[in-house]
Amino acid sequence: xxxxxxxxxxxxxxxxxxxxxxxxxxxxxxxxxxxxxxxxxxxxxxxxxxxxxxxxxxxxxxxxxxxxxxxxxxxxxxxxxxxxxxxxxxxxxxxxxxxxxxxxxxxxxxxxxxxxxxxxxxxxxxxxxxxxxxxxxxxxxxxxxxxxxxxxxxxxxxxxxxxxxxxxxxxxxxxxxxxxxxxxxxxxxxxxxxxxxxxxxxxxxxxxxxxxxxxxxxxxxxxxxxxxxxxxxxxxxxxxxxxxxxxxxxxxxxxxxxxxxxxxxxxxxxxxxxxxxxxxxxxxx
Numbered sequence: 001x002x003x004x005x006x007x008x009x010x011x012x013x014x015x016x017x018x019x020x021x022x023x024x025x026x027x028x029x030x031x032x033x034x035x036x037x038x039x040x041x042x043x044x045x046x047x048x049x050x051x052x053x054x055x056x057x058x059x060x061x062x063x064x065x066x067x068x069x070x071x072x073x074x075x076x077x078x079x080x081x082x083x084x085x086x087x088x089x090x091x092x093x094x095x096x097x098x099x100x101x102x103x104x105x106x107x108x109x110x111x112x113x114x115x116x117x118x119x120x121x122x123x124x125x126x127x128x129x130x131x132x133x134x135x136x137x138x139x140x141x142x143x144x145x146x147x148x149x150x151x152x153x154x155x156x157x158x159x160x161x162x163x164x165x166x167x168x169x170x171x172x173x174x175x176x177x178x179x180x181x182x183x184x185x186x187x188x189x190x191x192x193x194x195x196x197x198x199x200x201x202x203x204x205x206x207x208x209x210x211x212x213x214x215x216x217x218x219x220x221x222x223x224x225x226x227x228x229x230x231x232x233x234x235x236x237x238x239x240x241x242x243x244x245x246x247x248x249x250x251x252x253x254x255x256x257x258x259x260x261x262x263x264x265x266x267x268x269x270x271x272x273x274x275x276x277x278x279x280x281x282x283x284x285x
Contacts, residue, residue, distance in 0.1 A: 008033055008040055015044065015052050023055075030059060031066075038063050038102050058270075060102070065274035068099040072278040079249070087282065089185075092252035093162045093178055096259070099274065104163045112166050113179070116145070117186035124187065130209055133189070137180070138219030145169065147176055149216035157271070160259040174200035174255055176215035181251075192245035195254060196227060197236045205245060253282055 007029075014026045030037050037059070044056045072095055079087040094106050120140055127133045141147045150159050150170035158164035165171040165179060177193055177200050184191040192205040194212060201222070202213040212222040222230075224243065231238050246254075256279045263272035 012040060015055055027059060031062060061270050064099055064102050068095055068274055069277055071095040072281050076281050086248045089248040090182060097161045097163045100161055101163055109162060113182045116183045121187060134204060141180060142219040155262050157259060157262055160255060173216040177202050180215050193251050194243060195246040195250055196242055197231060198234045249282060253279055
């Protein structure tokens with residue numbers, strides 16, 4: 001017996017009717033079911049004939065896009081009542097993941113990141129110096145958990161979705177850095193994101209210690225001078241602002257812009273446009 005209402009079941013049976021007088025009204029009514037329609041439509045995305053699959057794909061994208069933009073608007077609204085006006089990093093990356101993978105649940109991400117933090121906590125309690133802390137966390141992520149940069153398929157959109165990064169242990173500089181950041185914050189570690197042009201990095205942010213971390217390249221440790229040389233060699237003009245810790249908002253906007261550009265380069269505006277709209281929402285504060 002179907003778990004959905006008789007009306008929704010009837011509407012789903014009409015998906016093979018491509019009559020221009022009927023289809024728009026059917027689609028509109030299906031869309032009104034929101035998340036329930038997502039669950040009902042998902043099995044049809046890989047079943048039936050090509051016409052139905054294409055129509056279901058469009059409906060799924062529209063529902064996911066609308067939900068994504070609602071969630072981003074909520075993230076923005078919540079920031080307006082926070083003490084620093086910043087957004088929540090975890091909520092931002094979670095909303096992005098659910099845009100492409102609508103059935104991914106926040107509990108799944110929290111459990112994975114939480115397990116990293118729990119396993120690191122005991123080891124870090126035995127550290128007596130900043131150097132020892134850095135050795136422990138870089139070994140954990142790069143050698144034990146084997147997170148690394150996806151050089152072979154750098155422009156794959158999955159490199160930007162936190163669920164796929166956690167699953168595949170592959171990503172781009174900013175998504176890998178976010179995994180480290182979310183774990184570090186659970187442990188109150190002084191690690192900050194650095195919005196370096198062309199290559200996002202992390203900084204071990206304590207007084208009189210200028211150490212930068214590159215999660216994309218195996219957690220390689222860099223000095224301030226190394227970062228400046230990297231920028232100059234890549235053709236960027238150095239500014240002190242580039243080595244200033246990034247806000248959550250700056251991190252999320254950069255992630256979204258990166259992904260929107262990837263989709264645009266693939267001529268996939270169905271995915272690119274909602275992400276661009278999300279950037280506009282987060283930029284108007």
